[in-house]
Amino acid sequence: MNFTRWSARFPGTQRRAAARNEHAAAQAKRGEGSVPAARGAVGHPATPAEGTPADATVRGTGTAPLPAVPALDELPVREVLGLLPALVALVHGPDHRVAYVNDAYTAGFGPRTTGAPAHTALPELGELGLLPLLDQVQRSGKPRTAKNRTAPGGSSYTVTCTPVEFPKAAADGEPDPDHTGILVHLADVTDHAEAVERLRASERRQREAAVTLQRSLLPQELEQPDDLRVAATYQPGGTEAAVGGDWYDVITLGAGRTALVIGDVMGRGVRAAAVMGQLRTAVRAYARLDLPPHEVLQLLDGLAAEIDASQIATCVYAVHDPNEGLLAYSSAGHLPILVRDEDGTVRRAADPTGPPLGTGGWIHTSGTIALGPGSTAVLYTDGLVERRGEDIDEGVAALERALAGAQGTPAIICDRLMRALGVDADHDDDVAVMVLQQPARTGTDAELFHNAALELLGGVEAAPRARAFAQGVLSSWRFPVELCDLGVLAASELVANSLQHGTPPMRLRLRRTDRRLIVEVTDGDDHLPRRRRAEPADETGRGISIIATIASAWGCRRTPGGGKAVWCEFALPDK
Numbered sequence: 001m002n003f004t005r006w007s008a009r010f011p012g013t014q015r016r017a018a019a020r021n022e023h024a025a026a027q028a029k030r031g032e033g034s035v036p037a038a039r040g041a042v043g044h045p046a047t048p049a050e051g052t053p054a055d056a057t058v059r060g061t062g063t064a065p066l067p068a069v070p071a072l073d074e075l076p077v078r079e080v081l082g083l084l085p086a087l088v089a090l091v092h093g094p095d096h097r098v099a100y101v102n103d104a105y106t107a108g109f110g111p112r113t114t115g116a117p118a119h120t121a122l123p124e125l126g127e128l129g130l131l132p133l134l135d136q137v138q139r140s141g142k143p144r145t146a147k148n149r150t151a152p153g154g155s156s157y158t159v160t161c162t163p164v165e166f167p168k169a170a171a172d173g174e175p176d177p178d179h180t181g182i183l184v185h186l187a188d189v190t191d192h193a194e195a196v197e198r199l200r201a202s203e204r205r206q207r208e209a210a211v212t213l214q215r216s217l218l219p220q221e222l223e224q225p226d227d228l229r230v231a232a233t234y235q236p237g238g239t240e241a242a243v244g245g246d247w248y249d250v251i252t253l254g255a256g257r258t259a260l261v262i263g264d265v266m267g268r269g270v271r272a273a274a275v276m277g278q279l280r281t282a283v284r285a286y287a288r289l290d291l292p293p294h295e296v297l298q299l300l301d302g303l304a305a306e307i308d309a310s311q312i313a314t315c316v317y318a319v320h321d322p323n324e325g326l327l328a329y330s331s332a333g334h335l336p337i338l339v340r341d342e343d344g345t346v347r348r349a350a351d352p353t354g355p356p357l358g359t360g361g362w363i364h365t366s367g368t369i370a371l372g373p374g375s376t377a378v379l380y381t382d383g384l385v386e387r388r389g390e391d392i393d394e395g396v397a398a399l400e401r402a403l404a405g406a407q408g409t410p411a412i413i414c415d416r417l418m419r420a421l422g423v424d425a426d427h428d429d430d431v432a433v434m435v436l437q438q439p440a441r442t443g444t445d446a447e448l449f450h451n452a453a454l455e456l457l458g459g460v461e462a463a464p465r466a467r468a469f470a471q472g473v474l475s476s477w478r479f480p481v482e483l484c485d486l487g488v489l490a491a492s493e494l495v496a497n498s499l500q501h502g503t504p505p506m507r508l509r510l511r512r513t514d515r516r517l518i519v520e521v522t523d524g525d526d527h528l529p530r531r532r533r534a535e536p537a538d539e540t541g542r543g544i545s546i547i548a549t550i551a552s553a554w555g556c557r558r559t560p561g562g563g564k565a566v567w568c569e570f571a572l573p574d575k
Contacts, residue, residue: 086188087157091118092166092181096134098122099181108155108186125184127152130159137161137182148193156193157186210270211236214245217277223250225258226513227322227449231410232434233418237383237427244430245272245313246381247280251287254555255518255567256322256511259287262379262434263315263334266356271311278307279357283317290557293317293330294364297354301332304358312358316379320371320436323451323509327371330364332357335382335396338403342374342440346400374440376413378403383429384421395421410435448514450477456495456506456521466495466508470519473510479517483570486550487517490568493543494521497529497566512572516552520567528556528564 078100081088087105089112091098096118106112109124118125118134125131128149137144143162150156162183214236222230232248245265253259261283265272282303286296296317304313316337318329329337329349333356337349347369354364371377378399385395402420406413413435423431441449452473456462470491474484491508498506502523511518531544547554551568558564 087186089122089184089186090164090181091122091134091184094138095119096131096138096182105186108188124151128157128159130161130184133159133161134182134184137163138180148189150193154190155188156190158189159187160185206269210273213270214273214276217273217280218247219249223252223258225250225252225256225320226515227256227438228258228320229410229437229439230260230434231414232432233411233414234432235418235423235425235427235430237429244268244383245276246383246430246432247276248379248432248434249280249283250434251284253287253290253319253557254553254569255520255565256513257290258320260318260320260379260434260436261287261315262381262432263313263332263357264381264383264430264432265311265313267311271308275304275308275311275313279304279313279315283315287317290555292366292558292560293319293328294353294366297330297332297357297364301354301357301360301362301364305360309358312356314356314382318379320438322438323511325370325372325438326368327377328366328368330354330366332364335380335385335392337369338378338396338400339369339371340376340378340403340406341372344404346404348396348400371438373438376403376406376410376435376437378413378417379434379436380417381430381432383427383431384417384423384433386429410437448512450512451509452511453507453509456498456504456508460499462506463492463495463499467492469508470510474517477512480573483517483573486570487519490519490547490551490570491521493546494519494566494568497521497543498523501525501527501529502564515572517570517572518567519570520565522559522563522565524563526558526562526564528558529566 081100081102084102085104087108088100088102089098089105090100098112098114098116098118098121100114101112109122112121114121119131125134128146128151130146130149133144133146141163143160145161146159148156149159162185164181164183166181215234218234219232222232224230230250232250234246234248237244245267246263247265248262249260251259251261261280263276263279263283265276265279267275279300282300283296286299289296291299297315300315300317304311313332314334315332316329316334318327318337320327327337327339330353331337331349331351332354336351338346339349340346349369350367353367354362369377380399382392385399386392387395399417399421402417403413406416406420408416414433417433417435418431439445452469454466454469456466467488470488471484474487479487487510491510495506495508498521502525504524506521506523509518509520509522511520529544531548544554547568552571554566554568556564556566
């Protein structure tokens with residue numbers, strides 16, 4: 001094949017040659033040469049004498065003439081392609097018969113026989129998935145590039161297929177398929193591909209470490225309160241997204257009350273997960289103080305600023321009290337709690353009661369939302385409802401619609417909400433969702449849950465009335481004699497403590513669930529009792545020690561509006 005003639009058929013070569021011919025003709029007409037004459041001095045052209053050869057040295061100046069610039073058409077194409085470090089092959093015709101391969105191609109894939117179809121003579125093109133690309137370039141007449149194709153040997157190539165036209169064409173001037181070809185240029189990008197793969201592997205390891213840390217810091221098994229059914233799920237963002245700091249927790253506070261928390265650290269990677277772990281641990285510690293929700297967030301706000309002032313977090317801390325049928329909550333810049341009533345009506349808790357954690361200088365407040373029998377509440381992070389280009393209120397509204405139609409257990413509702421909001425394995429943000437239900441108990445299930453209360457009126461004479469009330473109630477609940485005696489003793493000690501140190505109004509409450517007996521006394525004094533060692537000569541100070549000895553758990557807390565509650569629990573025997 002005549003490569004000098006073939007090179008003239010490259011796209012754009014004919015246009016450039018025509019432009020050079022026109023320019024040369026214009027210069028000849030004006031009497032100008034293609035190479036400027038050498039100058040003898042700055043600003044003074046040195047014109048050689050008539051008959052002096054063009055390549056002669058200009059006398060008296062010692063300056064050599066400028067060399068002639070070779071024309072592009074005079075370059076030997078075969079030699080140029082042969083010297084290229086990239087792999088080059090030329091195929092022609094409908095079945096892409098091999099016309100030429102350069103030395104680099106031969107060194108890379110071995111000698112190739114010209115004239116044979118590419119699918120047999122160039123099997124490596126098939127292994128790289130390039131045969132369909134050749135067909136596409138031949139049909140369209142436009143160049144195409146395929147990036148990072150990996151050969152079986154492990155080498156990676158970026159391949160460019162450029163259509164070319166051989167000199168002979170059809171009689172009507174249209175291209176003849178038998179005389180069109182494709183120049184295949186394979187650039188070895190193995191080093192680059194390996195570097196990219198190493199970077200991706202490093203990112204995968206970092207992501208796996210962050211996900212492992214994140215999951216290890218989340219509760220491995222949720223506590224299940226007596227009066228609530230709770231389920232939660234966490235899904236990290238897709239493989240292209242860094243792990244965030246979403247977390248949730250369920251904390252039983254005693255006396256049937258339960259704390260529920262969900263939050264989101266505004267960061268990514270291991271650092272965000274580590275901050276999340278510290279905040280979650282702190283929430284559990286503060287929750288044991290049995291403080292109102294806004295006081296817990298107030299403590300958490302100061303701690304968040306100390307942990308990392310550059311990262312802030314949103315959080316909702318809520319406390320469920322089955323005696324009140326309420327969910328008391330405080331929100332630090334977090335999204336609102338949603339509650340669906342038994343009739344399907346969805347309500348939204350009020351706006352956040354304070355800014356995100358870590359901002360400081362703000363007094364948080366608490367709010368309440370009713371959570372009656374048959375109700376379902378949802379706590380969630382912004383990954384569930386936030387989408388690029390959409391207002392977040394639209395996402396919350398979509399969640400409300402999905403919650404209105406979601407039925408089943410909390411675990412089933414979690415899955416349905418995730419699917420309804422389009423959260424899948426490729427989601428671009430972390431998502432945490434917690435669902436809690438207050439069951440509407442009927443029949444034999446309802447018989448396992450009872451409440452009884454007595455207002456403690458008068459003075460010391462209220463103590464025997466309280467003991468008689470406790471004896472009667474516990475006997476009617478058909479508890480074993482030993483448990484009845486312990487319950488009456490606990491009620492007597494708590495009432496005596498309240499009568500001696502508390503102020504009216506006073507109240508004794510007995511409550512049973514399917515797993516425990518709860519004895520609680522409330523009064524109007526906010527001084528919390530503590531356990532202390534009583535000396536042998538002391539006549540008082542042993543009540544709380546007795547309670548701590550006989551009960552499974554005991555505690556005290558301040559009540560809204562002033563006053564306190566002191567309680568203890570007894571685990572029911574297994575039947």
